[in-house]
Amino acid sequence: MNLSQGWSDHEMTLMPESVIERVAERLEVGPMSSEQFYEAIEVTAMTVYRCPQCKRLYLEEGKNSFTAYAVEQAGA
Numbered sequence: 825m826n827l828s829q830g831w832s833d834h835e836m837t838l839m840p841e842s843v844i845e846r847v848a849e850r851l852e853v854g855p856m857s858s859e860q861f862y863e864a865i866e867v868t869a870m871t872v873y874r875c876p877q878c879k880r881l882y883l884e885e886g887k888n889s890f891t892a893y894a895v896e897q898a899g900a
Contacts, residue, residue: 838870838883 847864850856856864871884881893 834874834876836872836874837865838872839865839868843868 843865847856847861850860850864873882873884873890874880875882879895882890883893885891
């Protein structure tokens with residue numbers, strides 16, 4: 825995974841559904857700047873990387889601290 829080229833399709837953000845609901849409710853009231861959006865999600869957002877070859881997920885649970893999850897094989 826090459827993440828040095830800016831935004832990557834392998835980098836994602838994981839957040840609780842309750843945060844998504846709060847942001848959606850806020851958008852119903854009126855527009856939200858990108859800064860307001862990121863402020864609304866950054867407290868609970870977790871960065872996730874997905875390897876395009878092995879499909880493992882790497883959750884960044886602290887500054888440069890990752891937990892890896894591998895895809896289970898059927899019948900294992």
